[in-house]
Amino acid sequence: MFPAANTVPASMSEPLEDYLETIYLLVQEHGFARVRDIAKARDVRAATVSISLRKLSEAGLVNYVRREYIGLTEKGEEAARRILTRHRLLTRFFQEVLGMSPHAAGQQACAMEHSLTDEAMDRMVRFFEFLGTCPSVVQAFGQCPMGVRPGDEAPCGAGSETCAKCALNHKEASMSVSRLKPGQRAVVTQITATGPLRQRLLDMGILPETTIDVERSGPGGHPLWIRCQGAQLALRRAEADCIRVRQAS
Secondary structure (H helix, E strand, O other): OOOOOOOOOOOOOHHHHHHHHHHHHHHHHHOOEEHHHHHHHHOOOHHHHHHHHHHHHHOOOEEOOOOOEEEEOHHHHHHHHHHHHHHHHHHHHHHHHOOOOHHHHHHHHHHHOOOOOHHHHHHHHHHHHHHHHOOHHHHHHHHOHHHOOOOOOOOOOOOOOOOHHHHHHHHHOOEEHHHOOOOOEEEEEEEOOOHHHHHHHHHOOOOOOOEEEEEEEOHHHOOEEEEEOOEEEEEOHHHHHOEEEEEOO
């Protein structure tokens, strides 16, 4: 078990953590932080900043008594570093491992930095430590068309041909769900759909390595009723054709 960090009050909201992070960055860059600078960085009114600063001051995280310059207390600086470290770690994961653009990676990190637990952070750090000694995992992902979304620019080195492992997996996963009969079980290997259809299937819980049980089918084989992760789902033909599977052993 990983103990919860006690540098940030449990009652602190995500917006207040964002303010704390902004103040820390301003102090790092300019040596000071002012209400006007915080308001500009957060794109809010100065009055809104003042309200948040009073809450941070009451929590013992900033020195603010309606003065122009705001400083972090020792406790506040420690809490801000904790938040910023998580932001940078997540940004690096989304950008370097998943190949997202710097802007998209930063936005996603902002959304997740507040809820990243100590255990999750430790495991992510261990993953980067592993990559430091064995970078081939990320390199293979970045050079394989399987790691590139349709319409995205292929990473340097990515060719039009699938790698040997992808070819093997493709051969193994050459069956679509639409070919299964009632009573058969299979394991999802790939979702070939793109755009909204792909997102719909993912949101339904149809993910790689999940088990699908075919329960029944309608006239002509569609819709196809399946059970996946405890839920009964009805798949249209277009949806079933996009789900590649291997038969369960």
